[in-house]
Amino acid sequence: MIALREVSFAYPGGAFRLSVPALDVAAGERVAVVGPSGSGKTTLLNLVAGILVPASGSVRVGEAEVSALGDAARRAFRIQKIGFVFQDFGLIDYLSARDNVLHPYRITDALTLDADTRARAEALAEKAGIADKLARRPKALSQGEKQRVAICRALLTRPSLVLADEATGNLDPDTKGAILDLLFERAAAEKATVLAVTHDHELLPRFDRVIDFRDFRQKAA
Amino acid sequence: MGTLYLAGQYLRFHFWRSLVLVLAIALILTVPVAIHLLLGASERQLTARAEATPLLIGARGSTLDLVMNSLYFTEDRPPPASIAASDAVWDSGLATAIPLYVRFQAQGAPIVGTTLDYFDFRGLTIAEGRGLTLLGDAVIGAEVARRFALEPGDSIVSSPENLFDLAGVYPLKMPVAGVLAPTGTPDDKAIFVDIKTTWVIQGIGHGHDEPLTAAAEGQEGAVLAETPENVVAGAALVTFNEITQENIDSFHFHGDPESYPVSAVLAAPPDVRSGVILRGRYLEPDQPLQIVVPEDVVNGLLADIFQVRRVLDVVVLTIAIAAILAVALAFFLALQLRRSEIETIFKLGCRRATIARLVTAEVVIILGISMIVAGLTTLMIGRGTEDAALWLLSTQG
Numbered sequence: 312m313i314a315l316r317e318v319s320f321a322y323p324g325g326a327f328r329l330s331v332p333a334l335d336v337a338a339g340e341r342v343a344v345v346g347p348s349g350s351g352k353t354t355l356l357n358l359v360a361g362i363l364v365p366a367s368g369s370v371r372v373g374e375a376e377v378s379a380l381g382d383a384a385r386r387a388f389r390i391q392k393i394g395f396v397f398q399d400f401g402l403i404d405y406l407s408a409r410d411n412v413l414h415p416y417r418i419t420d421a422l423t424l425d426a427d428t429r430a431r432a433e434a435l436a437e438k439a440g441i442a443d444k445l446a447r448r449p450k451a452l453s454q455g456e457k458q459r460v461a462i463c464r465a466l467l468t469r470p471s472l473v474l475a476d477e478a479t480g481n482l483d484p485d486t487k488g489a490i491l492d493l494l495f496e497r498a499a500a501e502k503a504t505v506l507a508v509t510h511d512h513e514l515l516p517r518f519d520r521v522i523d524f525r526d527f528r529q530k531a532a
Numbered sequence: 533m534g535t536l537y538l539a540g541q542y543l544r545f546h547f548w549r550s551l552v553l554v555l556a557i558a559l560i561l562t563v564p565v566a567i568h569l570l571l572g573a574s575e576r577q578l579t580a581r582a583e584a585t586p587l588l589i590g591a592r593g594s595t596l597d598l599v600m601n602s603l604y605f606t607e608d609r610p611p612p613a614s615i616a617a618s619d620a621v622w623d624s625g626l627a628t629a630i631p632l633y634v635r636f637q638a639q640g641a642p643i644v645g646t647t648l649d650y651f652d653f654r655g656l657t658i659a660e661g662r663g664l665t666l667l668g669d670a671v672i673g674a675e676v677a678r679r680f681a682l683e684p685g686d687s688i689v690s691s692p693e694n695l696f697d698l699a700g701v702y703p704l705k706m707p708v709a710g711v712l713a714p715t716g717t718p719d720d721k722a723i724f725v726d727i728k729t730t731w732v733i734q735g736i737g738h739g740h741d742e743p744l745t746a747a748a749e750g751q752e753g754a755v756l757a758e759t760p761e762n763v764v765a766g767a768a769l770v771t772f773n774e775i776t777q778e779n780i781d782s783f784h785f786h787g788d789p790e791s792y793p794v795s796a797v798l799a800a801p802p803d804v805r806s807g808v809i810l811r812g813r814y815l816e817p818d819q820p821l822q823i824v825v826p827e828d829v830v831n832g833l834l835a836d837i838f839q840v841r842r843v844l845d846v847v848v849l850t851i852a853i854a855a856i857l858a859v860a861l862a863f864f865l866a867l868q869l870r871r872s873e874i875e876t877i878f879k880l881g882c883r884r885a886t887i888a889r890l891v892t893a894e895v896v897i898i899l900g901i902s903m904i905v906a907g908l909t910t911l912m913i914g915r916g917t918e919d920a921a922l923w924l925l926s927t928q929g
Contacts, residue, residue, distance in 0.1 A: 362879060383883065390881025401876035405545030406538075417534030418882040418890075424534065448545075 312338040312472065312504045313359060318368035318378075320351075320358060329354050331368070334522070338373075338471075341495055341505045343515055346524025352508040355524070356474045359506065360393050361385035373471055387421045394465030394503065396494065398477035400457040402449040408456075409445035412436065412463045422468060435463040439493055455486040459493060466497050473498050475507035479514065491517055535886065539893035546866075550898060553862060557902035558909065560855045564848045565906070566913045571841055573921035575834055581717060582830035584654075586807060587627065587799040589617055589814065592822045599829045602796040604718045604925045605634050605642035612793040615727070617821055619790070626810040627801040628653070631794040633730040638688045638706070641676045644722045645730030645794075653800055656719055660684055661710030664726050667783060668775030670706040671724045674714035682708050687774075688723060690733045704733050705774040716918060718925070731785060731792050732775070739775065739783035799823070867891065 313336040321328040329351040336342050344352045357363040358370055361377040364385075370378040375388055395401070402411045410417075412432045416424035436442045439459040441452075449457055458478060465473055475494065479487040491514055498505050507518070515521050543550040581603045590598040590610050597608035612635075621629035630653055633645035648664060650656075651671075661684030664671055670688055682688060690704045706725060714720055731737045775783060785792070801807035814823035867874075874887055913920075 360879070386881045386883055388881075389879075393881075395879055397876070397879075399872075401872075401879075403873055403876070405542045410541065414877070415880055417538055418877050418880065418886050421881075 312336050312340065312373060313506065314369075314371040315358070316369050316371075318358060318365045318370060320354060320363060320365045327351070327354075329358075331355070336504060336506060336520075338504055339499070339502060341498070341517075341519045342507070343518040343521045344506065344508045344524055345510070345512070345515070345521055350524045352524050353476055356476055356506065356508060359472070360395070360474055361389050387419075390415055390419045391421055391468060392471050394468060394470035394473040396458070396461050396465050396473065396475040396478040398480040400449070400461045400481070402457055402460060404449055407446050407448055408441060408452065408460045409436070411449065411460050412445070412467055414464060415468050428467070432463065432467055435467060435497070436460075438497065439463050454482055455490060458482060458486075458490050462490070462494050462497060466501050466503065469501050470503055473503050473505045473507075475505065475509075477508055477510065479509065479511055484513075487511060487514060488517075535889045535893045536897075538890055539897055543894060543897055549862075549866075553859060553898050554902045554905060556855060556859055557899065558905040560852050560859075561902065561906035562909045562913070564845075564852065565910050567844060567848065569910070569914055569917045570920055570924070571837065573917035574924060575837070577717075577918065577921045577925055578830045578834065579827075582826040585798060585826045586801060587810065587823055588826055589613070589621065589629075589797040589799055589821055589823045590795065592820060595822070595824045595829045596833060598796055598822075598824060599826045600925075601634050602632050602798065603826060605644055605722050606925070609635065610795055612795060613797065613821060614790060615792045615794050616790040618794060618797045621797060621799050621810070624810065624813070626806040627799040630798040630800070631727050632796045632798055633727050633794045635793075635795060636690050636693065636730060636733050638690045638723055639680060640691075641672075641679075642722050643670075643690060643730060643733065644724050645727035646724060647727060650724070650798070653798070654715075654717075654719060656715065657713045658710045659713040661708070663710055664724065665709065666775070667726060667732070667780060668704065668706055668729055669709040669725065670729075671710045671712060672708055673712050673720040673722045673724075675720035676723055677708075677711040682711070684708055684710055702773045704729070716922070718922060721922070727794065728785075729775075732783065734793070736787060736792060737783055737785040739779050863891070863895065 313334070315331045315334040317333075318331040319329070327349070334355075344355060346352050354363065358365055359372060359377070361370075361380060362385075365378050368378070369376055372388075372392065375392070377385060377388060380388060402408075403414060406414065409432065412435065413424060413428070416422045416428060422428075433442065433445075436445055439462060441456055441459045441463070444452060444456055444460075449460070452460065458481075461478075473494065478494065479490055482490055494507075495505065495517070509515070582599070585603055588598055588602050590602070591613040593611045594608070598610040600606045601608045601610055615631055618629040618631040621627050628649060630647060630649045631645075632650070634642055636643040644650075651663065658671070659674065660677075661671075672682055672688070677683065680688070686708045687705050688708060690706065692703055706723075706729065712719065712724075728737060799807075799810060801810055811823050811825075813819075814821055877887065878884075
């Protein structure tokens with residue numbers, strides 16, 4: 312599903328350099344990425360998503376070689392094939408929970424918002440336990456409910472890959488497990504691979520595999 | 533794609549901020565248009581009234597004061613002339629002379645002392661009641677009747693010129709004899725009385741009991757001195773403050789009738805030739821009177837207004853540019869506040885063009901609503917500009 316080969320990346324003018332000789336994630340796998348802050352975990356997610364382009368090497372997701380795509384193609388690939396779950400939820404404050412779930416369909420021509428999509432959004436919300444909260448704005452939701460909305464948004468486009476960046480970082484201990492279970496359950500239902508950055512070692516046993524990122528990071532000379 | 537929907541949701545969520553922006557932009561659009569409409573209406577009002585008034589004769593002084601006071605009944609007071617000026621025009625046979633005495637007010641409305649010829653000259657018709665018949669009668673303009681809820685049979689009292697003038701004349705209570713049909717001119721806002729009534733208001737004419745009779749009936753101080761030739765009445769002698777059927781015969785005027793004041797004489801020559809000859813009679817520099825063509829005076833005023841308008845345009849343009857920059861800054865700051873939102877949708881796969889389209893949609897909605905508000909406001913202002921211009925012209929000075 313995901314294949315990185317001889318990937319090298321450095322931020323312009325920065326002292327940070329990321330090198331990944333090889334990294335593979337199989338389809339449907341649930342992989343956790345761990346490592347100290349600043350080790351390049353989020354950079355890895357951004358490289359896989361095509362938000363960042365490596366200086367050298369290749370990043371392949373499914374059939375697409377993301378690192379070789381142009382800017383417009385990478386955006387189209389991202390919105391169609393990848394679902395994002397952020398630590399800060401990334402919800403739009405002026406939209407209701409329902410509109411937040413449907414949001415990807417309103418910001419691109421690559422997706423069509425039709426009755427079927429709306430029905431799937433309602434079904435996803437039902438399964439996520441927030442069906443009665445869809446009319447509320449994010450401010451009126453608890454942290455856990457916000458992340459459930461974000462998961463519904465990430466999965467509504469039927470992505471083949473879900474990238475979660477500290478998705479449980481802002482949640483209380485009781486909620487963390489439930490949210491991760493929901494993410495795995497819904498991702499499995501949509502046959503999506505999950506690549507999740509986390510600091511929470513208690514959650515690691517739930518993943519199929521753990522990648523320790525300290526192996527990839529190199530300090531610039 | 534739902535950029536319009538998203539823009540609408542954003543603006544609805546930030547309702548008050550959006551409203552302030554809409555009002556600010558609507559103001560930027562409305563103010564210059566409103567000023568132009570008002571100035572245009574003022575020009576039309578000035579021109580129309582001036583064109584309908586062939587010649588004005590008055591004491592030498594400001595021609596603008598003479599015209600504004602005589603045409604718009606403003607508080608600009610030209611130096612007084614005498615009624616002899618009117619008689620002279622009549623005697624010349626060159627024009628119809630209509631004396632005007634515009635000096636006093638009743639509850640803020642100007643009292644215009646004139647003759648019945650004025651009503652014919654201006655084409656004024658009585659909508660209710662009757663015309664001027666008796667000394668003391670008042671015929672009021674349609675706006676005065678509406679504003680003070682007056683109708684024939686009611687009364688209106690002249691206002692004292694100076695509250696602290698202890699020697700001043702008492703206010704005169706005037707019965708409303710009739711109400712004029714509306715004309716959309718300053719005549720709607722005026723109270724018309726016979727010119728002699730204004731002289732009574734001024735104290736040149738008055739009515740009171742016969743002093744000796746009053747003294748005989750026990751009114752102390754009614755007579756201060758009595759000789760075979762003369763009787764000196766005292767201040768205790770009651771002066772009537774209303775002209776009635778019973779006391780009208782006691783009203784009389786003091787002094788030389790030819791010296792009674794007028795503020796202007798409106799002269800309407802039957803033809804151009806008579807007008808030219810009449811104008812020639814007032815050319816002498818030592819002549820105490822002047823004759824003016826109101827249209828010429830107004831054209832001079834309009835030339836000044838045109839200059840002011842150009843300055844005003846520059847001022848309005850400068851303010852508009854400053855306001856537009858402030859609005860643009862508000863949009864820019866709002867965009868800064870939405871940085872995290874933009875980053876999120878950018879990560880999700882949104883194109884930069886879509887973000888630009890989203891912001892453009894918001895600007896277009898705000899501008900669209902502002903233009904509708906500005907359009908409706910301008911429409912409302914447009915309907916009232918003639919009245920506003922009239923008010924502006926009548927109250928200036």
